Amino acid sequence: MIDMVLDGVRKALSRFLSGKGDYERAVKEFIRDLQKELIKADVNVRLVLELTKKIRERALEEEPPPGITRREWFINIVYEELSKFFGGDRKPDIKPKKKPWVMLLVGLQGSGKTTTAAKLAYYYKLEGYRVGLVTADTYRPAAYDQLKQLGEQIGVPVYGEPNNKDAVEIARRGVEYFVSRGFDIVIVDTAGRHHREEDLLKEMREIAENIKPDEVVLVIDAAIGQQAHNLAKKFHTATPIGSIIVTKLDGTAKGGGALSAVAVTGATIKFIGTGEKIDELEVFRPPRFVARILGIGDLEGLVEKVRRIKVEFTEKDVEEFLSGRLNMRLVYKQLVSLRKMGPLRKILQMIPGLSLKIPLEIEAGKAEEKIKKWLAIINSMTYEELDKPEIIDRRRTRRIAYGAGVKTEDVRELLKQYEMMKKLSKQLRKRKDLLKKLQLGFKP
Ligand SMILES: Nc1nc2c(ncn2[C@@H]2O[C@H](COP(=O)(O)OP(=O)(O)OP(=O)(O)O)[C@@H](O)[C@H]2O)c(=O)[nH]1
Numbered sequence: 422m423i424d425m426v427l428d429g430v431r432k433a434l435s436r437f438l439s440g441k442g443d444y445e446r447a448v449k450e451f452i453r454d455l456q457k458e459l460i461k462a463d464v465n466v467r468l469v470l471e472l473t474k475k476i477r478e479r480a481l482e483e484e485p486p487p488g489i490t491r492r493e494w495f496i497n498i499v500y501e502e503l504s505k506f507f508g509g510d511r512k513p514d515i516k517p518k519k520k521p522w523v524m525l526l527v528g529l530q531g532s533g534k535t536t537t538a539a540k541l542a543y544y545y546k547l548e549g550y551r552v553g554l555v556t557a558d559t560y561r562p563a564a565y566d567q568l569k570q571l572g573e574q575i576g577v578p579v580y581g582e583p584n585n586k587d588a589v590e591i592a593r594r595g596v597e598y599f600v601s602r603g604f605d606i607v608i609v610d611t612a613g614r615h616h617r618e619e620d621l622l623k624e625m626r627e628i629a630e631n632i633k634p635d636e637v638v639l640v641i642d643a644a645i646g647q648q649a650h651n652l653a654k655k656f657h658t659a660t661p662i663g664s665i666i667v668t669k670l671d672g673t674a675k676g677g678g679a680l681s682a683v684a685v686t687g688a689t690i691k692f693i694g695t696g697e698k699i700d701e702l703e704v705f706r707p708p709r710f711v712a713r714i715l716g717i718g719d720l721e722g723l724v725e726k727v728r729r730i731k732v733e734f735t736e737k738d739v740e741e742f743l744s745g746r747l748n749m750r751l752v753y754k755q756l757v758s759l760r761k762m763g764p765l766r767k768i769l770q771m772i773p774g775l776s777l778k779i780p781l782e783i784e785a786g787k788a789e790e791k792i793k794k795w796l797a798i799i800n801s802m803t804y805e806e807l808d809k810p811e812i813i814d815r816r817r818t819r820r821i822a823y824g825a826g827v828k829t830e831d832v833r834e835l836l837k838q839y840e841m842m843k844k845l846s847k848q849l850r851k852r853k854d855l856l857k858k859l860q861l862g863f864k865p
Pocket residue numbers: 528529530531532533534535536537558561564612613614668669670671672693694695696697701
């Protein structure tokens with residue numbers, strides 16, 4: 422889980438918030454913890470010192486606006502400075518500026534390039550684009566099969582020539598193949614059998630000259646930590662149309678180091694890889710990322726994700742859910758959408774501190790059966806009961822169970838889930854208020 426990145430910072434911050442003693446001493450302690458955590462995450466020591474110096478100065482100089490305590494204001498400062506540290510608040514340009522849009526993926530061996538190519542294809546497919554994949558990896562014979570398989574899984578066609586050794590030729594023909602068929606986006610996966618940056622950049626240049634991509638994407642494994650700096654810097658200087666994806670942030674303690682090392686070069690990190698599965702790719706927005714690290718929630722990300730997966734939630738529903746109001750109609754929508762979307766769990770995991778208490782966690786395999794039952798139960802409720810499930814007493818429970826053809830225990834179980842969701846929704850509201858308060862001076 423991505424929350425692993427700089428996990429200790431969140432803990433230090435909650436210690437800071439709950440502490441009662443002297444403000445200046447608490448600031449000093451927090452800063453010491455922050456330094457320790459960042460260095461542990463392989464962030465460059467000089468960068469760490471610059472960052473914490475800035476935080477300390479602001480913490481001692483700035484007066485909080487009315488209605489905000491010094492400690493709350495301090496979190497805001499940390500939030501702002503860390504966001505800048507990881508690249509600032511510019512939004513990465515995700516949408517292709519024209520069609521067709523040709524993306525060339527490059528990266529050192531094992532960086533996760535092939536997986537990322539498929540993840541990207543899936544991402545853009547969900548956004549409504551017609552996407553094609555080209556595999557030009559001529560060194561690793563299995564790469565062709567790997568991408569072919571991934572392509573089948575996500576319903577994206579893959580062009581490859583398993584017996585051809587000429588990567589440049591394959592790439593060129595692959596791009597032509599998809600462009601001539603009217604595809605919107607073509608993603609080209611390259612060989613990447615390079616251990617040295619120089620070789621990698623040389624191959625990149627060769628292929629790029631031939632296929633003239635609209636965007637060159639460098640894939641970097643987060644596990645290389647601050648070593649990402651040199652690679653990103655050379656890449657950034659070599660190509661003006663470059664963007665970066667940092668992968669495997671879920672599996673390394675060095676993620677903070679890699680991200681900050683790339684950010685400091687001025688290169689743009691567009692996406693981050695947060696797992697092996699095909700949908701574990703996220704748009705990288707530093708303020709959002711930092712909010713998550715700090716444990717002040719990721720409500721914006723949550724809303725976007727809910728919308729993106731095209732659940733049948735309206736924005737109003739999400740807003741209602743986040744504002745602590747909940748009724749059975751919302752639960753119903755939730756259940757219907759659970760069938761389509763990856764579980765709600767995944768979305769809620771974006772909110773730190775909540776992941777342990779997630780309701781509606783259904784044992785795999787039994788999900789479909791249970792959802793069907795619950796939908797039937799909700800269908801036998803009256804309008805009044807839907808809007809105010811609290812009025813459902815034993816008599817009503819029996820009637821509903823009878824109407825839905827289920828046992829009374831089933832109805833009670835659903836009501837229990839409802840209560841849990843309601844609590845969760847209230848917790849979310851609290852965090853939302855805090856987030857709003859903190860963002861007074863800063864727009865993510
Ligand atoms: N945990 C985790 N694993 C990832 C992520 N991205 C890729 N991987 C895994 O990393 C391994 C290498 O990925 P590939 O896509 O085969 O790497 P590649 O860069 O194409 O490899 P070469 O073709 O040898 O250069 C695979 O086991 C992937 O499942 C990620 O974000 N998180």
